[in-house]
Amino acid sequence: MSTPDVAVIGTGRVGLPLALAFADRGLNVLGIDSAPQILDAVRDGRMPFEEPGAPEVLERVTAAGTISWSDRVADAAAADHVVITLGTPSFSHIEIDLRDIRSVLDDLLPHLRPGQSLTLRSTIAPRTTAFVAGYVAKHRGFAIGDEIFVAHAPERIAAGKFFEEIVTLPCIVGGVGERSGEIVGELFSVFGAPIVQTTPEQAELAKIWTNILRYATFALPNLLMMDCEQYGANVFEVIDLINRDYPRGGMKLPGFTAGTCLRKDFAFSEERSTAPGMLLAASRVNESVPLFLVEGAKRRLGELAGRKVAVLGLAFKSATDDERDSLSHKLVRLLERELADVAIHDPWVTTPNQSLEQALDDAHAVIVATNHPEFCTGETLAAIGERAAPNALIVDPWNCWNVGQVFGYATELAALRAG
Template sequence: MKKSEQPAPRISVIGTGYLGATHAAAMAELGFEVIGVDTDPRKVEELREGRAPFFEPGLPELITKHVASGRLRFTTDIAEAAAFADVHFICVGTPQQSGSFAANLSYVEGAARSVASNMTHDGLIVGKSTVPVGTAARLRAIVAEVLPEGIQAELVWNPEFLREGKAVDDTLAPDRLVFGGTTDRSEALLRQVYATPIAAGTPVLVADLPTAELVKVSANAFLATKISFINAISEICDAAGADVSLLADALGHDVRIGRQFLNAGLGFGGGCLPKDIRALMHRSGELGAYAAVGLLQQVDEINMGRRQRVIDLALEACGGSVLNRRIGVLGAAFKPHTDDVRDSPALNVAAALHLRGAQVVVYDPQARSTAQRMFPTLGYADSMGEAVSGADVTVVLTEWQEFVDADPVTLGNLVHTRTMIDARNCLDAVAWSAAGWKVLSMGRVPEVAPLDADLAALATAR
């Protein structure tokens, strides 16, 4: 090793949920020795066996590869991790508090306290969890209070920008890196950790702590606002007979706007966007920034209203009541490529229809087990065909490719009534209508196929 080269730091990752497990595996893939820490012995045992405790494309392969290589191991012993590592990433959850919009910071505070109090040599504590602005300053005070005598540690912030379903790629090749509150020494150490993506062109933004804390929640708030905007416009489209999908295509050609996240439908859910915008709303109120409070409240209300809109469509399709009607539900996860059902609009709608007396049967390619744990009283199917068999109404609630590519003729032969509610505006309404389905969408002009060749000829002649 040349004198100018620094030895590779060893890394600990505190928390092995979606963020932590992915970050730990990716750090091992980048060549570091990594130890992951979690308080859940069952989860740690699964990870030690090379199994991911949740569905995320590409993650099981990385975990298996690096548990076998010896670069990646897992423990419940925070003291072991503190003694082993030089850089400690805090990746624990910040869920919404019960009875409040505020974030529950007990896990972040506990992680920082545990790492700092068990450190046996100087190191760097790096927050990655999404937190309200001002949290890092409080954590610095906690770290300073509990550090053993003679040990030095900086606490900085490096927010995560993972998208569930694409988390591995987002970690190995992030679109940006933000370092908050760093000194020259800690910035150099983080640049060493992220040397591979930086060399590949990932930009680095060095910021103060409050700015770094605000980046992730602001990004999520903007995306949530964009989704709720197009959903509000879809209501106008419904009232005026316009097509929100074509409208979004037209808007998307404006480079100032862009087409991404302009898909009208059931709205957003999951473990990040809803709780993050509510936490930002709460913190904005504490800081007296009331314009943000009002904006985010409207975003949240529009989003939640989309769920009721789908329920209303189902009631309308069934003549005003879903009592004893069989409803085939396609989708349980909050979005495709994940088994995450936290605050899932799909499950929320399915459960609401069940409470109204419907016989609900749910199929999801990946989220059956997680959905069944959360809503055990719903019916579940092992296939799309089983879910829609005998259905009076079929509802697409998660835009899995399997549903987008489904054959409307084949499914039409299984259902009782060919009525489809496309709550994600993801189906080819012309093809489904041509197969005899009545397709109800969100802000789209209904497609009505000609009933026979004579009608088609008549329409052409006119």
């Protein structure tokens, strides 16, 4: 392959589909990652994770020779455009962790040349783009926005919808200096979606508050679910009362609210918040749902020690193989602390788990932790009735079978569904 037009540093769930999409539009792309398992997979023509449409694009760009791979960050400096899609964690003390970004910058600094652009694609805290621009200017003396172009173009695409949304969602670009936004906007214009120019800080805030909005929005029905248990009410019926033919309704349904973006991104605001604790409270609600379900099962079954509990789903979201920051793992750990015999089934993830039949056999309780479409069928409900212990407890915060019971028994739910 000739000199790359674009280098994408970090070829995980954000960076790899982006690299493939650039290459599919005729740009010469270099994908860079430190994980041997990712590089081994893509070099062998295999996707290392589930992303609809990606295997076909990977095959196409590999055949076309528009993509190559490396494990050396310094190799990215050969490209005119460098896009950084690294994970952006926070420390446990509500402090943003910039070590990975600084490490990449240190590798790139000796090789940067005038005319190149640096784009931060992953979620970052406010003023991180300004930090990157200042770091480059401090150590290399480049005029940002004139000689080197630095911008934040936040990733806002839903899991499993990359190739659908990259061409439709407006692309926000927050550039530092006079021409950074223009240069990076031209790069991303190859996808045909609208380009929205703004400041780096507004781009950063728009991204993190998109996720904060969803995280807080889903905390409300989760808290309502807990309140309904306290007062002997049905959360699904209460939500229906709130929303039915009411123009100011809009209450969402409860469930596990997690995933690597939603769980951590509130920390990017909380670190310097003028209202400290508000978003932590929303986090506390969502994080309490696994314990709420375990305690609810205990109230109905008694002690769980020695009882078999089937957990359906490890992924954080329906129809995805992504387990990052999934609350299912927290649920499993809590059940194990109760000395329950935990059996797990998830047809999407790569983590070894049991078959549906093995998980359900003689289970005293079945907890739907992920609302995968395979679970929300009459066949799965019937399988629970046939294979689980007689009249097993079913815990379904997602209302998978539209019977409106967070806690119900197999015969009860089957009758409600049939009716």
